[in-house]
Amino acid sequence: MTIKPRTLCKQLPNRKVSLFYSKKSELANYIESRHEMAMALCLEFNDNVDFYQAQPAHIEFLFKGKMRRYTPDFFVRLRNGRILVIEVKCASILKKDAILRERLELLRNVYEARGIEFRVVTDEHxxxxxxxPNLFSLLRYRNKYLDIADLENILSGLSTHASATRGSLRRHAHSLNLSIDLIDIAIAKGVLGADLTQPLNDDLIIHFNHLQ
Structure with missing residues (x-):
């Protein structure tokens, strides 16, 4: 199910609208902040997410005696069939603005009455x-073909270990005349495990015990 996106107004000087194409959802998303871009990247890499769309259809709701219009930042469908909408907010603003918190809590109730989960995600999350930055670097590898046989060939010489550094795996791939990009493709696809909150350099520890 595709939700028709809202029509974006002319860009304001303090708001830059970017276009982010989702290979997963096969559509272009209009992104209105760097925090929303970060959320889009996380959704693109999350294997539990089947489909997502930024700036979907709006709803109307009553708040403090007036009808208001609200457009979520993201509509998301999970692989288990669950539907949720996500609002991305700056944590410092959310902590200071009591009216905003009240409004978001009301929206949570409105959506949950429709059987839709409402989540607020902050920049701190x-x-x-x-x-x-790592997800941006790996994005180009996310949809590339991964030859599992070649990957297993690289890992076969490390069968007594459950992990190795990214640098050692890339060097081993090169010694076998295989592309060193195989390692990053496998990381991007979640086939090889890594703590991507750490720098994506040769010292990054890669886990692959689940493949052995």
Whole structure:
């Protein structure tokens, strides 16, 4: 199910609207802040997410005696069929603005009455370590073909270990005349495990015991 996005007004000087194409959802998303871009990247890499869309259809609700219009930042469908909407907010603003918190709590009730989960995600949830820069770096590998046989060939010489550094795996791939990009493709696809809040350098520890 695709939700028709709202029509975006002319860009304001203090608001830059970016276009982010989701290969997962096969559509272009209009992103209105760097925190929303971070959320889009997390959704793109989350294997539990089947589909997502930024700036979907709005709803109307009554707040403090007036009808208001609200457009979520994201509509999300999970692989288990659950539907949720996500609002991305700056944590410092959320902590200071009691009226905003009241409004979001009302919206939670409105959506839950429709059987839809409402989540507020803050920048503190998203910008952990260097997670977002790493996801940007790995994005180009996310949809590339991964030859599992070649990957297993690289790992076969390390069968007595459950982990290795990214650098040692890339060097081993090179010694076998295989592309060193295989390692990053496998990380991007979640086939190899890594703590992506840490720098994506040769010292990053890669886990692969589940493949052995």
């Amino acid at each position: 998203l910008h952990i370590g260097v997670l977002i």
